[in-house]
Amino acid sequence: KNMTPDEIIYATLLVISLPLGHLIKKIDDARTKQLYSSIIGVTMVAVVCKEHTLHSITTSLVTCLIITISKKYCHIATFVWCFGYLVFFRTTHYCGLPKVNGPSNAVQLLLTLKMIGLAFEVHDTIIQRKTIEGKTKNEEEEKKLQLQLEFQGVNPSFIDMICYSYCFIGLLTGPYYRYRTYHDMLHQKNPEKVPSFEPLMKRLKFAPLYGLLFLVTSAYFSLEYMNTDDFMEKPFWYRLFYMVPMFTVFRMRMYTAWVMSECMCMASGLGAYPKASKPKCGLGPSDLEALKQISEEGNWDCEYDYETIHNINEYGCELAPTIRDGMRSWNMSVQYWLATFIYRRVPIKAVRTSITMLVSAFWHGIHPGYYLSFLTIPPSLMAEDIMKSTFRSKYTERGQKIFDWCLWFYKQRSLDYMCMGFLLLGFNETIRYWGSIYFAMHAVTGILIIVGNVFASTAKVEKKSD
Incomplete structure (x- = not known):
């Protein structure tokens, strides 16, 4: 089976994104870096989504309006809006509109996560500020809140939110990253000190193998064949075995795309934080006191890691002994989003899962x-x-x-x-x-x-x- 035109365009844009990320990282001015990142993103969406680009524009514009109008309830309103729009998005062909293509679906799914996450970040920042102003806590609690406000708080303008929506990094394949992670990339201290090439090459080394395995297995095993009568007439053992290479095709495709998208983040310096701040997938720095110390001392020439944008642990997926452990290694940034903005927000523990x-x-x-x-x-x-x-x-x-x-x-x-x-x-x-x-x-x-x-x-x- 040959790659579809959509897959070829998709793969080409992923490869092109690596040198583009490197060029973006070299820009010193935050606003210039922001605008170029978004111009590249809008161009990519226009190329792969064509007329369906209107869906992502509508989603991001309305979300930005909701957040601008009501920061107190924006998280609930944005959740309802984005998931409500997903219903319409998936049923456009019943309304006489063109059916959306695969790349448009990927863009819309990731944009839904980013917009809802952004609304929660804005809401959480408002709550933190009000809690600090209330002065009804002990000194240690107040210090913790001040650190969270300084290193996790957000206050984006309308333009900032639109630019975040269309930042080309992870736009087509993920990973999901918070607005604050995006903000920190734009305002990075001494970006020339942040390593890109070495971690990128280290992460990239297995991507050609995944890509090759995808091409080889997809050439001999196809989904279309499974729906034929000829397939159903094959021996039981053949039908049983067939799901093994089909899942291999699926895994290798996702591994290739996600590893490339992590490399895109590394090329641009997105998600790079001092290792001493103990970054976690999706969240970013978890040891804010260590980050504060580095910030005060101006010691940005330190060891960094990209755990914040680490989306797939292939070793865990392949070698973990249990389904639970294997699933924890899969699409980790989306799991972070689900845990942070859904699971922990449900007030009734019994129905959280x-x-x-x-x-x-x-x-x-x-x-x-x-x-x-x-x-x-x-x-x-x-x-x-x-x-x-x-x-x-x-x-x-x-x-x-x-x-x-x-x-x-x-x-x-x-x-x-x-x-x-x-x-x-x-x-x-x-x-x-x-x-x-x-x-x-x-x-x-x-x-x-x-x-x-x-x-x-x-x-x-x-x-x-x-």
């Missing part, structure tokens, strides 16, 4: 295949947990290693199986494929849960009798 998963599923799309895949996650996690708690501790060290490898094999096959919903998209197509392999992983997961519970119950009875 359910609401977060619902928001995540809706953000990904309205295709039934997504929801079928998401529904396989809870039982798979349950199976892993019950097997680990029931059996693992009973084995020797060597036995535990063998157990972990078995668990890893289960994880990989579960994700292969789960991924088919994301690829096939339709309800009938997904059920047809899963049915053709006799819902194998549903069955295995059910058996593991039953076996784990039976042995756990037996162990409890034996313990009581002793």
Whole structure:
């Protein structure tokens, strides 16, 4: 299968972004750097989205108006607006408008995260200021709030917000980064001291391998073939095996795009913070006292890292023994967004996880295949947990290693199986494929849960009798 024209344009823009990022980093004036970054971004969106560019313009303009009008309630209003617009965006073809293309969907998804995140940042800054003015806390608490205001607070103008919306860095592929991270990149102290080339080359070294694996596997295994009668007539083992290379195609494509997007950030210096400030994915510096000390001493000639924009941990995805650990390594900046702006904001703890998963599923799309895949996650996690708690501790060290490898094999096959919903998209197509392999992983997961519970119950009875 050859790459589509959209994929070729996409890949070309990703590659071009690396030298462009390097040129942007060399600009000293913050406003000039900001304008050039946004001009490049608008040009990219116009090239890949064409007439659909109007969707992102509408989303960002209305969000900026909401934030300008009401900083107190902008986070709620922006959330409703952006997700409400996503409904319209995905159903335009029912309204007589052109159906949006793949790149437009990617731009809209990332813009939704950025706009809602921006509104929360503005709202949180207002709350921090009011709390400090209230003077009803101890000295230590006030110092902590002052540090948060200084290094995490935001006060963007209308133009700043528009420019953030269209900054070319991560515009097509992510990662998600906060407005404050963007602001810090524009106002970087001594950008020439911030390393770019070395971390970029270190991060880039496996990207050609991922790209090559994507091209090779996609040339021999195609999604279109899975929907044919000829495929359904193949032997069971062939149909069962087919999901392995299909998930490989999916992973290698995402690895290539996300590693390239991290390199784009590195080329421009976005997300570079002193290592002493202990940066975390999405958040940025977590040790604000250390950052304050560096700032006061003017010691910007120090060791930096790019953990803030670290979006994919391929080693974790491939080698983590459990689904839970593997998922934590996947699209980490979006996981940060979900945890920070959804999970922790839901006041009722009992429904936090359910609401977060619902928001995540809706953000990904309205295709039934997504929801079928998401529904396989809870039982798979349950199976892993019950097997680990029931059996693992009973084995020797060597036995535990063998157990972990078995668990890893289960994880990989579960994700292969789960991924088919994301690829096939339709309800009938997904059920047809899963049915053709006799819902194998549903069955295995059910058996593991039953076996784990039976042995756990037996162990409890034996313990009581002793």
